[in-house]
Amino acid sequence: MSQRLPRPSGEEQAGEGHGAVPDDVAVAVERVLSSTALLWNRADQGLEPAISPIQLRAVEVIARFGRLNLGGLAEELGAIPSSTSRLCDRLEAAGLIARETARADRREIVLRLTDQGERLHAQLVRRRRAAVRDVLAQMSPASRARLLDALTEFGQASERGERGGRGIAGSRTA
Known part of the structure; x- marks a missing residue:
């Protein structure tokens, strides 16, 4: 059973000029994303x-890129390089990442997950997918199909907006 959210009024509808998207849609998506973040955070608890x-976010970013230089990681995390370097010190001490000299430029240091880091990331992915599957199992097959279509389109629109807004800022991978 779907729950209809109250339609905002006045200033809250100001966002409707952007593609004529009613604020109640944006509010509903925001609530779902917030609930999903909580679901994922619960799945993150108890990792070994x-x-x-x-640190977990850094592991995720490195896993996504495979090999990444420190500047690329800092950019992805929205952090300054010195803070990112200290973060990497802790991850390296925990045995989750390794720093290596780049093949193309020996002055550049690249980061990669160690076997232990790969195992941690795989554990994270398994736990999050299980949590999402538990929620999806409560939905009808037709609703899951509609959700897949909508999420696919939402993801594509988000990626288009990301490419248009931020652009590509130099090389991130080594």
């Missing part, structure tokens, strides 16, 4: 080894 949320 236990690491902080920012």
